[in-house]
Amino acid sequence: MNARTILWTISSSLAALGIAAAAVVTLNLRGEEPLPTAPETVASTPELVARGEYLARVGNCMACHTTQGGAAFAGGRGIETPFGVVHSSNLTPDKAHGIGQWSSAEFWRAMHHGRSRDGRLLYPAFPYPNYTQVTREDSDAIYAYLQSQPAVGEANRPHALRFPYSTQAALAVWRALFFAPGEPVVASLQTAEYNRGAYLVNGLGHCTACHTPRNALGATSDAQAFSGGLIPVQNWYAPALNAAAEAGVKEWPVQDVVALLKTGTAPHGSVMGPMAEVVFRSTQYLTDADARAMAVYLQDLPQHTVELPPATLPADSAMARGAKVYEQQCAQCHGDQGQGQPGAFPPLAGNRAVLLADTTNLVRVVLQGGYLPATAGNPRPHGMPPFRHVLSDEDVAAVATFVRNSWGNRASTVGAIEVYRAKERRGM
Template identity: 40%
Template sequence: MRAIRVLSTIITLFIILGLAFFFLAWNSEIAPQKVADRQPFDPALVAHGASLAAVGNCIACHTVPGKEAFSGGLKLPTPFGTIYSTNITPDEETGIGLWSEAAFQRAMRHGVDRQGEHLYPAFPYDHFTRVTDEDNKALYAYLMTRTPVKATAPKNELPFPLDVRPILAGWKLLFFDDGAFAPDPQQSDEWNRGAYLAEGLGHCGACHTPRNSLGAEDKAKHFAGGEAEGWQAYAINADSRAPIPWDKDAIAFYLRHGYHELHGVSRGPMAEVTGNLAALPDADVEAIATYVASGMGEPSADRAAKGEELKKQFGSEADGIVTAAVDAKPSGDLASHPGAQIYMATCASCHEAGKKPPFGGMNFHLSTAVNAPNPQNIINVTLFGLPPADGQASAVMPAFGGALNDQQVADLLGYLRQRFADGKPAWADLPQQVGRTRSGDYFVAVRPSEGIERAPSNVGAKAAQ
C-alpha cells in the first residue's frame, strides 16, 4: 500500500510538472494581418528603422551572398547543428508579410514567432529584448517596406530533441532574462546610449562573450571573447590582447571606418558589422565606443608603457609617414626557423613596407591576431585572404591556401608568433588546426569573406535601401 501511494505521488508530480511546462511552453498564435490592411508608414519612421537595422546587422544573417536582401536561408552552423536564417521580407507566404506589429514585438521581446513557436537563440532575442517598443516599431516599418521576396529557407538540421521547439521554453527559463534596457543613473547619457545599442540591437556579447555548454552567454565573462562562424571574436574587456591598448577614439574610428592603423582591419563577421555601422550617426558610434572603452578600463602601467613604445616605433608622424617601417631581417635562432623564408617571400613585402592600413599590411608587432591565445583568425586570413569589397576601395590580401600546404602555413604562423608576440608561448597543434580549417572539419565552419565585407554595399543591399 505504501509503495502504491509513493508511486501515485510521483506520477502526480510528473503530471503537475508536465502541465506547468506545457503552459510555460505554449503561446497563442497572433492573427495574420494582410499588407493591404496596414496603414502607410511614415518615411521618417522607416529611415529610423533603417539605421536600427544597421545596428542589428540584420542583413548579414538574413541574406545569402548573391541572393536578395533579407530573404533568409543563410547557413548558420552551431555546436548543436545547423540553423538557417529566416526570410524577413514582407512576402506573405514565405516571409513576415502577415505579421502584425504585435507579432513582431513579441518575437523581439520574447523570442516567439507569430504562430506561437519558440525561436532558437541563434536569433539573439536575449539581446533584442532590451530594445524599446518605439525602436521596434521603427524596425518593423523598415522591414515591412522592403521588397517582398518569395524564398523558403531550408529546414534546420538539428538532432532530436533539439528539433522540438517547446524545449526552448526550458532554455529560456534557465538563461533568458527578458525586459527593456534600464539606464544606469550613475552613468552619462552617452554611456547609457552606447550600452543600449551594444547590449540591445548591436548584440555585441553574442560574439564577444564565451558561451556555456548549453549555448548561453557566460555573464561572468562579459566581453571576454567568443566565437562566430569559425572566427574568434576578441576579448573587448580588460583581457584584450591588443599590443597597443584600445581607447575610445580608436574604437570609434575602427567602428566607423572598419580599420585603425594601430589595430588593423575588420574581417570575417566583424567586417559586416563595421560596414553596417557606416549608416549610423557619429553620435551613436561615439556612444558605443564610450561604453566599450569603459569596460576595458585603464591598462596597467607596464602595458601602457609598451603601447607607447610601439606607437613611437610604428605610429604616424604628423605628415602621416609611418616610422620604423622595416624591421631588420631575423637573426640567430629566428633566421633558421622553418617559417622565416616563407615570411620573407610571402609577407614581408607588404607587412614591412611601411604603408599603413587599410591599404598596407600592418606590422605584426601591432597584431592582436599574432598575440591572441587562439590562432584561428590568422589561420583564416592566411588560408582565405581578404578579397576586395563590393564596389569600393578596401583592404585586400591574397589567399595563400593554394600556395602553402598545412605544414608550411603552420611554420609561417609559428614564426610570426615567436618573432612578434613578445615572448608569448607557442601555439599548440598548429598543423592540425590549419588542416581542420582548410577541410571545413571545424565545429563552426569558417565562412570566408565573400565580397560582403563592407556592408551595406554588400550583396542585395541596394534593394534594401
C-alpha cells in the first residue's frame, strides 16, 4: 500500500467519523428549544401543588428517588442495570444538591429531552423515553410539588457504570439510535377516556419500561410494546399486556381491571413482585376516572397470540415428588385440587401466572414467597412464605412441574437448573 492510498484511507475514515459525530450531535438536538434567557418560574398555588403530588404518584417518582428509610425525594437509590448502577438524583428544593435552582423550563427539559440543568445527557434509567410524552402543564405541576417539599442537603452519589457506558459520548450514540422527543398521541377516532388512558399508560405510568423486551443496549422497541419482557437485573418477567395467555385484560370486566390497579387483586388475578410495589406506591392512588381510563386503553391494545413451546409429558417421578411436596407445603392454602380460597389464596388451576412459558416468576415466588401490596381497598392481604430454606432445588422444580401439569394445567416442565439459575441471579 503506497503513501497516497494510506493517506486517502485515513482521510476517508476521519471524514466518516466526522459525519457520524455530526449526525449524533444533530440527532441529540432534535426537537430542543433554547431555554428562556430571563428567570422563569411557575406561579405555585395549593391547587397546582396538589395536582403535582397526584401526578408524581402516578409517575411513581418517590420509588426511585428515595432510599429505604431516607428522606422523600432526596435521591441516592441505586438502580441496577446490565451496565452498572445508576444512582437517582436529589429532587428536593435544596439549592446545592437538589433542584432548588432549577427553573420549570429546565425541569421540563429533563422530563421531555432527558437533559440535565447543565446540559448533560441523562441516563434512561430515568424513564424520559416515556416521560417525553408528558405535557408541559403536567411537568410544571410536578415541578411545583417538588419545590414545595422540604429541602434535603443530600449530595448526589456518582454513578457506577462500566466503561464505555459511563461516558457522555456513548450515551449520545444510544440516544441518537433509540430516543426522539415525543408528545402525547391523540387518536382522533377514539374517546377522550381512551386518550386519557393512553397518556397515563405510555407517559407517566411508563408501563412499557417493564412490559416490553429490551435489546442488548437496553432499549425498547415500539413495535414490541407491551409484549412482555424480563426486567433487567431484577429478573422478574413482566408478562405481555397484549396477550390473553399472559396478562392481557381484553376480556375482563372493566371494573376488574380497575380493581387490580387500585387494590392489587381481582377475581382473575393478583400482583406480586415489582408490580406489587407499583400498586403500593402508585396505582392505588389513581382516581376512579383515571384507573378506568387506563383499563379502557389496556383492553383496546391489539392482541397477539403467544407461541408456547410444546409441553412434554413430565416424568412420573417428578410428578410424584411434586405431589408430595404440594401436599405437605401448598395444599392447605391452595386446595387439594388447586382451587385456592376466594379472597385469600389464588387458585393454581388455570392460573396464567403458573402457566407462563417463562417460569422465572413461578420459581421466584416459591423461593422467595409472594406478597400482595397493602392498599386502601385490600389493607390486610394474604401472602405466601418463602420456601428456599425448606425445599431443595429438586423439590422446587418438582412442585413447579406438578402445579403446571395438574387439574387440567399443561405446560413445560421445570428443571433444577432453572431453580439454581434463579437463585444465582439474586444471590440467594
